[in-house]
């Protein structure tokens with residue numbers, strides 16, 4: 001643990017030299033049983049990114065601790081189309097896509113990702129949830145989802161193109 005913390009520190013020092021303006025510092029991380037809490041700081045605001053070790057656990061957190069296979073999640077896709085899906089089907093979908101998460105307020109992202117998740121998929125998720133934290137906040141759920149999804153799309157585009165520009169594809 002100590003060694004890892006030291007590594008984080010030195011990584012932050014390097015970041016300080018290269019990209020001060022966009023710096024996001026990892027403040028600390030902690031293993032809390034079956035989840036890991038990562039705390040990042042950006043522009044004086046702390047954001048917790050909490051990762052769970054199974055799809056079921058992040059869904060359970062989403063439902064506040066109680067859930068059956070038949071409970072439904074009501075969501076909305078990037079085109080503003082609403083959908084309803086059981087937690088059982090959701091869990092299966094998550095295993096296929098490799099990640100899923102949600103944000104709580106403007107300072108917490110809860111997620112699960114598989115060890116071999118496609119990086120572009122994970123970046124899309126994180127940017128989508130980060131997007132929910134940024135103004136303007138739409139009261140109409142579908143509008144808010146469309147906004148967040150634009151952040152997800154933009155981040156995925158940047159990642160995919162950067163990989164090509166860097167000759168990694």
Ligand SMILES: [Zn+2]
Nearest residue numbers: 128132145148
């Ligand atoms: Zn969303």
